[in-house]
Amino acid sequence: MAALFLVLALLFAAFSPMASSDPDPVQDFCVPVTWRGPNHTVHHIFPLCKNSSEVTVDDFVFSGAKSPGDYKATGFAAISGNPAVFPGLNTQGMSFVRADLDEGGVNVPHYHPRATEMAVVLEGTVYSGFVDSTSRVFAKVIEKGEVMVFPKGLVHFQMNVGDSPATIFGCFNSQNPGLEKLPLTIFGSGIDGKLLEKAFGLSKREVENLRRRFRS
Numbered sequence: 001m002a003a004l005f006l007v008l009a010l011l012f013a014a015f016s017p018m019a020s021s022d023p024d025p026v027q028d029f030c031v032p033v034t035w036r037g038p039n040h041t042v043h044h045i046f047p048l049c050k051n052s053s054e055v056t057v058d059d060f061v062f063s064g065a066k067s068p069g070d071y072k073a074t075g076f077a078a079i080s081g082n083p084a085v086f087p088g089l090n091t092q093g094m095s096f097v098r099a100d101l102d103e104g105g106v107n108v109p110h111y112h113p114r115a116t117e118m119a120v121v122l123e124g125t126v127y128s129g130f131v132d133s134t135s136r137v138f139a140k141v142i143e144k145g146e147v148m149v150f151p152k153g154l155v156h157f158q159m160n161v162g163d164s165p166a167t168i169f170g171c172f173n174s175q176n177p178g179l180e181k182l183p184l185t186i187f188g189s190g191i192d193g194k195l196l197e198k199a200f201g202l203s204k205r206e207v208e209n210l211r212r213r214f215r216s
Contacts, residue, residue, distance in 0.1 A: 022093035022174050028052075030091040031059045032083065044087060060088035068100035068167065075105030075160075083175050095175050099168040101126070101160035107168075108181050109157045115177030117150040117170050119158075124166025130156035155182065188214035 030049040050059075062081050069077030079098040083090035095115075099107055101124070109131075119128070121144050129139020130150045141161060142148055150156040160166040186196070187210040196207045 022091075022176075024093075025091040027091075029055070029060075029088065031055045031087045032090050034087070044084060044090075049090075062086040062088075065096075065098040065169075068098070068165070071100045071102050071105060071165070075102040076100070076107055078107075089175055091175070093175060094171060094173060095177060096169065096171045099158070099170065101158065101166045101168070103160055103163060103165065105160045105166070107158040108183055109155050110179060110181040111153055111155045112150075112172060112174075112177040112179060113153055115172035115174035116152040117156070117172050117177070118147060119150065119168050119170040120147045121145065122167040122169055124160055124164060125162030126166050126168060127159045127161045128157070130154045183210075183214050186214075187211050 027049075029052075030047070032044040033048040033050055034044050036043075062085070064085060065079050065081060069079050071077035077100045080095065081089065081097065082095040089095055101107065121128075121142055123144055125141060125143050127139065127141050128148050129137055131137050132151075132154060139157075158168060187207070193204065193207050193211070196202065197204060200207075202210075
């Protein structure tokens with residue numbers, strides 16, 4: 001996975017604090033204080049910072065994205081890297097995600113309200129794109145080694161169109177970019193059913209079917 005860590009380094013350099021959408025840090029780093037709960041689970045206490053003498057190199061290394069998530073059940077799996085799981089990212093104005101897609105797998109239309117995303121294809125062939133505020137679609141098939149940027153707050157999507165699993169690495173210029181998946185946001189929330197019927201030209205039964213499918 002040497003290539004993955006090379007990509008990490010390049011993307012982190014591109015999303016330096018100078019270009020960060022989060023507030024600039026006022027110290028070198030702020031690794032959050034932790035405490036161990038039941039079953040030795042680790043919890044981070046934000047915004048309290050560890051004493052710098054207690055910080056180690058392990059706070060700045062994350063190994064959780066070395067292997068893919070379980071994408072076989074749904075065709076898609078995502079592993080996020082953010083301060084909750086990677087303490088060294090706290091106050092650095094960035095986070096990332098590893099996404100794995102099975103053949104035909106889809107990363108549904110979604111957006112990040114607080115961040116621009118830059119995504120590189122590590123393996124596979126992916127139909128990738130976004131929609132601007134005039135409903136113009138910018139999309140094409142990109143392959144291993146190619147990079148695409150999704151502007152902040154715009155709906156974007158990805159689909160594996162190759163004949164083997166695909167892996168994408170995305171980097172955000174916020175440690176908390178937020179995530180709104182449109183199917184879940186629209187049909188998995190508490191929006192009034194009559195409004196959805198009128199907005200999408202659907203019958204009451206169709207709306208209820210979609211709600212059952214996407215209700216969390």
